[in-house]
Amino acid sequence: MSESPDVKVAPWTGPQRPYDILKEGTIALVVVAILTIGLAIVFSSPDDPQVTVQQWSTKAPIDFAQTALSELNGTSGTAQYGAPYNTASPGQKLGPFTLAKWLGATIPVNTVRDFVIDPLTDQPPTPTLSAALAQWKGAGAGQRTAWLDAYTKASSKMTFANGTVSVPTTAAGPVPVMINSLEQMARSGALDQALVTQSGFYTSNYTLPLLFLADGSYLGDLAQQRHLLGSQWGMMNETGSYPGQAWLWLYTFWYQIPPFSTSTNADVEVSAVMALLSVLLLLVPFIPGLRSIPRWTRVYRLIWRDHYRSQSA
Amino acid sequence: MSSTEIDRQWTTRLRHRLTRRLPPEKVLPDTQPAYVASWIYVFGVTTLSALGVVILSGFILALKGPQWWHVSGVGHFVNSLHLWSVEIFFFAMVIHLWSKYFMAAWRGGRSLTWVTGVVTFLVSIATAFTGYVSQTNFDSQWISTQAKDGINSTGVGSFFNVLNFGQMLMWHIVLLPLVAVLLTALHVVMVRAKGVVPPFEDKPSEEKLLREKEEAR
Ligand code: HEM
Numbered sequence: 001m002s003e004s005p006d007v008k009v010a011p012w013t014g015p016q017r018p019y020d021i022l023k024e025g026t027i028a029l030v031v032v033a034i035l036t037i038g039l040a041i042v043f044s045s046p047d048d049p050q051v052t053v054q055q056w057s058t059k060a061p062i063d064f065a066q067t068a069l070s071e072l073n074g075t076s077g078t079a080q081y082g083a084p085y086n087t088a089s090p091g092q093k094l095g096p097f098t099l100a101k102w103l104g105a106t107i108p109v110n111t112v113r114d115f116v117i118d119p120l121t122d123q124p125p126t127p128t129l130s131a132a133l134a135q136w137k138g139a140g141a142g143q144r145t146a147w148l149d150a151y152t153k154a155s156s157k158m159t160f161a162n163g164t165v166s167v168p169t170t171a172a173g174p175v176p177v178m179i180n181s182l183e184q185m186a187r188s189g190a191l192d193q194a195l196v197t198q199s200g201f202y203t204s205n206y207t208l209p210l211l212f213l214a215d216g217s218y219l220g221d222l223a224q225q226r227h228l229l230g231s232q233w234g235m236m237n238e239t240g241s242y243p244g245q246a247w248l249w250l251y252t253f254w255y256q257i258p259p260f261s262t263s264t265n266a267d268v269e270v271s272a273v274m275a276l277l278s279v280l281l282l283l284v285p286f287i288p289g290l291r292s293i294p295r296w297t298r299v300y301r302l303i304w305r306d307h308y309r310s311q312s313a
Numbered sequence: 314m315s316s317t318e319i320d321r322q323w324t325t326r327l328r329h330r331l332t333r334r335l336p337p338e339k340v341l342p343d344t345q346p347a348y349v350a351s352w353i354y355v356f357g358v359t360t361l362s363a364l365g366v367v368i369l370s371g372f373i374l375a376l377k378g379p380q381w382w383h384v385s386g387v388g389h390f391v392n393s394l395h396l397w398s399v400e401i402f403f404f405a406m407v408i409h410l411w412s413k414y415f416m417a418a419w420r421g422g423r424s425l426t427w428v429t430g431v432v433t434f435l436v437s438i439a440t441a442f443t444g445y446v447s448q449t450n451f452d453s454q455w456i457s458t459q460a461k462d463g464i465n466s467t468g469v470g471s472f473f474n475v476l477n478f479g480q481m482l483m484w485h486i487v488l489l490p491l492v493a494v495l496l497t498a499l500h501v502v503m504v505r506a507k508g509v510v511p512p513f514e515d516k517p518s519e520e521k522l523l524r525e526k527e528e529a530r
Contacts, residue, residue, distance in 0.1 A: 005420075005513065005514070006417055006420065007419075007420060008420060008421065009420040009421040009510065009511050009513075009514075010511070010514065011421070011511075012346045012348075012508070012511045014346065014347055014348075015346075015347045016344040016345065016346055016347065017344060017345060017346075017347050017349075017350070018343065018344055019342065019343065019344055019345035019349065020343070021341065021342060021343075021345075022341070024358060025358055025361070025362070028355070028358040028359055028361070028362040029362040029365060029366075031359075031362075032359060032362040032363050032365075032366055032398070032401060033362075033366055035397075035401060036363075036366050036370075036394055036397045036398045036401060037394065039393075039397035039400075039401075040390060040393035040394045040396075040397050041393075043393070043397070044389070044390075044393050045389070045392050045393040045395075045396040045397075046452065047382070047383060047389065047392070047448075047450050048450055048451035048452065049383075049450060049451060050449060050450050050451055050453075050454055051451060051454060081465075083465070083468070083470075083471065084465055084470050084471040084474075091465070091466065092466040099466070099467050099468035100465055100466055100467070100468045100470065100471070102468060103468035103469075103471035103472075104471060106471040106472065107470075107471070107474055204477070204478050204479025204480075204482075205474075205476075205477045205478065205479060205480070206476055206477070206478050207474060207476040207477055210454060210457060210458050210476045211458075211476065213454065213458070214458035219454065219455065219458065222451070222455075223455050226451075228455055230459065238445070238452050238456075239451060239452050242396075243400055245438075245441060245442065245445060246400075246403070247403050247407065247438060247441075248438070265466070267462050267463045267465075267466035267467075268466035268467055270463070271463060271466060271467045278431075278435060281431050282428055282431045282432070284414070284419070284427065284431075285419035285423075285424035285427050285428075286424065291417065291419070294414060294415045294416065294417040295417060295513060297415070299415040300415055300416050300417070300512060300513055301515075303351050303353050303412065303415065303416055304348055304351060304416075304512040305351070306348075306350050306351070307347065307348040307350070307512050308512070308515065310347070311515075
C-alpha cells in the first residue's frame with residue numbers, strides 16, 4: 001500500500017459535532033421538490049409534435065419523391081450505410097478496426113424492398129400499380145438499373161402538380177408509377193402505417209420510418225430551424241430554449257474541432273476519446289499525478305476553510 | 314450443532330461482517346467530525362434528493378403510459394417535473410463530482426466510493442439519453458436519428474437500437490434506473506461505512522510557526 005498523502009489519511013481523532021443526518025436529508029428533499037415544482041411551473045417542458053411521413057410528403061412532396069428514388073437507386077444514406085443495416089459500406093474505422101462491420105448487419109434493412117416494394121405491394125391493388133409492380137418484379141437487374149438511370153437523369157426536372165409527381169422521361173419503365181404511387185400512399189398516411197406494421201399488428205419499433213425520414217431533407221430542415229444540427233451543438237440541445245443534455249458538452253465539443261470536425265471517422269474517434277476519458281476519470285484514485293492535482297492546487301483549503309482556520313488558531 | 318459450525322455458516326458470516334462494517338451508529342450517526350462543515354457537502358444529498366424526485370415523477374408518468382403527457386395538461390406538468398428534477402440531479406452531481414475530486418475524497422480506502430460514483434454518473438447519462446429518445450415527439454425523432462451514427466460507429470448499435478422505441482423505453486424505465494439506484498445505494502452505504510474523508514493534514518504554515526516563535530519569546 002502506497003504511503004502517498006494522495007492515498008492515505010489518518011483516521012480522525014479530533015472533535016465531533018452534533019449532526020442530524022435524517023433531518024438534513026428531509027430538508028434537502030423538500031427543498032429540491034419545491035425547486036422542481038417552481039421550475040416546472042415557470043418553464044414547463046418542450047413538446048414539439050412528432051413529424052409523420054404523411055406530413056413530410058404533404059409539405060415537401062418533391063423532397064419525399066427524391067428520397068424515395070434514392071432508396072430505389074441505392075444512393076440514400078441508409079442504402080449506403082453499412083452495419084448494422086447492410087453491408088454496403090465497411091463503416092467507420094478506428095485505425096485498423098472496423099468495429100461496426102465486425103458486429104455485423106444485425107438489423108437488416110433493404111431500402112428497395114422495405115421502403116418501396118413491400119409497402120406498395122400491401123396497397124389495395126389498382127390495375128396501373130399492379131402492372132407496374134409485375135413489370136418491376138419480372139425484370140432483371142440490368143433492366144431495373146436502366147429504368148432507374150433514366151428516371152434519375154430526368155429527376156432534376158421533377159415537378160409536383162395536381163397531386164402527381166412527374167418526371168420528363170419515357171424510358172423509366174414502371175418507376176414513375178411506383179414513385180407516384182408511393183407519394184400518394186405517403187400523403188394518405190398509409191405509408192406511416194405500412195412502415196411499422198411489417199412485422200405484424202403490435203409494434204414498438206420505428207427503425208424503418210425513422211431511417212426513411214432521416215434520409216430526406218425535411219427532418220433536417222426542421223431541426224436546423226430549431227438550432228439542433230450537429231454543427232450547432234445539436235446533440236445536447238432540445239427544442240426550445242431548454243438546457244437539454246448539457247452534460248454531453250464534452251462529447252459534442254470534440255465534433256466542433258479538428259481533426260474530428262473534418263474526419264470521416266469522427267463518430268468512432270470521438271467515442272474512443274470519450275471512452276478513454278471515462279476510464280481515466282474512473283481510475284483517478286490510482287493514477288499518480290492525476291490524483292495529486294487536488295493536493296497541489298490546494299482548493300481543499302477553501303472547502304475546509306473553517307477547519308484550517310480553527311487549526312491555526 | 315457446535316458453535317464453530319454455526320460460525321462457519323454463510324449467513325452467520327455475512328451477519329458478522331455487516332455488523333462489523335456497518336454498526337447502527339455508522340448507518341445512522343448522530344455526530345459528524347468537526348470538519349464536516351462546508352456548504353459543499355450539500356451537493357451529495359441534493360443529488361440524492363433530486364434522484365428521488367426523478368424516480369417519483371417517473372413513476373407517475375409510468376402509471377399512464379408513454380404518450381399520456383402529449384394529451385393531458387397534468388401529464389405535461391408531470392413531464393416538466395421529471396425534466397427539471399433531472400436537470401437539478403445532473404447539476405448537483407457534477408458539482409459533487411468536482412468537489413470530491415478537489416477534496417481527494419478517495420483517500421483512506423475510499424477509492425471504491427469514487428469508482429461507484431463515476432459508474433453511476435455514466436449510467437445516469439445513458440439513462441437520460443434513453444429518456445430523450447423515448448419522448449415520442451420531434452425531439453426523440455431527431456435525437457435518435459442523430460445519435461444512431463455515433464452509436465452504430467462503435468458496433469454497439471448492432472444490439473442497442475436507438476430507433477427501436479420499445480427497446481429504448483424498456484432500458485429507460487427498467488434496466489438503467491434499476492442499475493443507477495442500486496449503484497447509488499451502494500455508493501451511499503460505502504460513504505456511511507467509511508465515514509466522511511478527513512482533510513489533508515497540512516504542515517503548520519510558516520506564519521503559524523513564526524507566530525509560535527514570537528509567542529515563545
Ligand atoms: C447518483 C449520483 C450520486 C449520488 C446520489 C451521490 C451521493 C453521495 C452522498 C449523499 C455522499 C455523502 C455526502 C457527501 O459527501 O456529499 C456522497 C459521497 C461521495 N461521493 Fe457521491 N453521489 C453520486 C455520484 C458521485 C460521483 C459522480 C462521484 C465522483 C466521481 C462521487 C464521489 C463521491 C465520493 C468520493 C464520496 C465520499 C465523500 C467523502 O468521504 O467525503 N459521487 N455521495
